[in-house]
Amino acid sequence: MCAAVVLEGADDGPQKFGIFTDEELIALDGIATDQLVPTPWITANAETISTEHAASVALRGLIARQLVLPAEMLAEDWSDLGDDPRRLIAADPVQGLITLRRSASSVVSFHRVVQQSSHTLIHYGYENGRILEEEITQDGFHHFVVLPAAQAPQRALMLVDQDQVASNDGESIVADLDDLSETSPLSTTLADTRALTVATVVRRDTEPEQFTFYATSTALLVSRPESEPGTADDSTPMQFIEISRATAEQLLGELLEDDATPPSEAG
Numbered sequence: 001m002c003a004a005v006v007l008e009g010a011d012d013g014p015q016k017f018g019i020f021t022d023e024e025l026i027a028l029d030g031i032a033t034d035q036l037v038p039t040p041w042i043t044a045n046a047e048t049i050s051t052e053h054a055a056s057v058a059l060r061g062l063i064a065r066q067l068v069l070p071a072e073m074l075a076e077d078w079s080d081l082g083d084d085p086r087r088l089i090a091a092d093p094v095q096g097l098i099t100l101r102r103s104a105s106s107v108v109s110f111h112r113v114v115q116q117s118s119h120t121l122i123h124y125g126y127e128n129g130r131i132l133e134e135e136i137t138q139d140g141f142h143h144f145v146v147l148p149a150a151q152a153p154q155r156a157l158m159l160v161d162q163d164q165v166a167s168n169d170g171e172s173i174v175a176d177l178d179d180l181s182e183t184s185p186l187s188t189t190l191a192d193t194r195a196l197t198v199a200t201v202v203r204r205d206t207e208p209e210q211f212t213f214y215a216t217s218t219a220l221l222v223s224r225p226e227s228e229p230g231t232a233d234d235s236t237p238m239q240f241i242e243i244s245r246a247t248a249e250q251l252l253g254e255l256l257e258d259d260a261t262p263p264s265e266a267g
Contacts, residue, residue, distance in 0.1 A: 002096035003103065006146060010130040013147035014155075017097065017132075022140040023051075023058035028068070028090060028098055031055050036101075038111070038120050041140025059088075067094050097144060100124060100132045105204055108256050110159050112197040121159050123152050123256055131256075153253040160197045160213045161248060166220035170242030174226055177238060186240060192216040201255050211255070213248075220248060 009015040020028075022039035029035070031052055042051055062068040068088050090098065104124035112119045120136040129149040136142050147155070173186055180187050197213040207228075214221040219242050226237040243251065 002092045003099040004096075006093060006096035006100060007126060007130045007132070010132075010146040010148055014133075014145045014151060015147070017093070017144040017146055019144070020142045021058060022142070023054040024062060025142060026051060027055040027059040027062060028094065037109075037122060037134065037142075038118070038136055039140060040118065040136065040138055044140075063088070067091050097132075100126075101134070104132070106256075107202045108156075109200045110156055110197055111200075112159055112162075112195055114195045119159065121156060123156070125149065125256065149256065152256045153249050156199075156252045156256065157245070157249050160199075160252070161215055161220050161245060162195065163215060164245070165215055165218055166243060166245040166248050168219070168242060169244045169247050170221075172239055172241045174237050174239050189216060189219070189221065190214060192218075199252075199255060209255075211251075220245075222248070222251065 006017065009017070022042045026033075026035065026039065026042070042054060045054075059068065063070075068090050070088060089095075101124065104126060106125035108123045108125070110121040112121075117138045119138065120134075122134040122136070124132040124134070126132070131147055131149050131152050133145040133147060133152070133155065134142055135145070175184075175186055193214045193216055195215040197215070199211045199213065201209040201211075210224070212223045214223070221240055221242050223238045223240045226239045
């Protein structure tokens with residue numbers, strides 16, 4: 001019920017839901033729960049502060065903001081407290097967020113790397129054309145937005161082609177990167193990459209798929225393994241193609257459609 005209420009905001013979205021830190025999400029999920037998304041601040045500070053201490057401090061902040069409440073504040077009488085009166089309960093909207101991050105029918109992540117910094121955008125797909133978006137910044141802040149699925153491709157394109165260099169649609173090139181000559185036109189183009197974005201698509205009952213976007217100073221290229229999803233290895237040749245902005249948005253739309261024909265079949 002809490003999750004459904006959060007998703008209802010997508011119908012009139014995009015609607016901002018809130019901002020949480022790495023350590024706050026770890027506290028909400030439970031320290032023993034594996035995090036399925038990047039936690040860049042926790043990773044960067046692992047040598048100076050333990051995850052347990054960071055999450056404990058974060059939990060105090062969540063209580064102060066009344067996003068997490070002691071059970072005794074919610075009980076009508078002492079008999080409602082059960083065997084653990086000191087337990088903590090997340091507020092309804094926060095419970096909805098926790099549930100949504102673990103119950104999507106599809107998850108598409110975009111991880112963009114520029115020199116030493118990174119930026120991640122994750123779209124969790126649900127029925128009725130609704131999406132929960134999680135944007136993770138380099139300093140470990142997670143921005144949540146709910147929105148209609150139709151708006152997701154344009155938002156993903158803003159990350160993949162941030163400098164709007166996509167211009168033309170080119171011919172497909174199949175190449176083995178280990179055997180590629182440093183003087184070949186493709187090598188020269190890839191060497192000019194200014195930002196690299198890896199898109200990973202996970203749907204229920206299908207093998208994960210991965211696409212890589214290369215934003216150079218003058219063009220946008222996309223690559224994928226020249227094999228069936230789930231069968232690629234280090235020796236699998238890669239297919240590269242330059243794409244226009246319109247084609248990029250169309251491809252992103254196919255990746256983000258929960259019931260879409262996989263792009264490897266749609267071409």
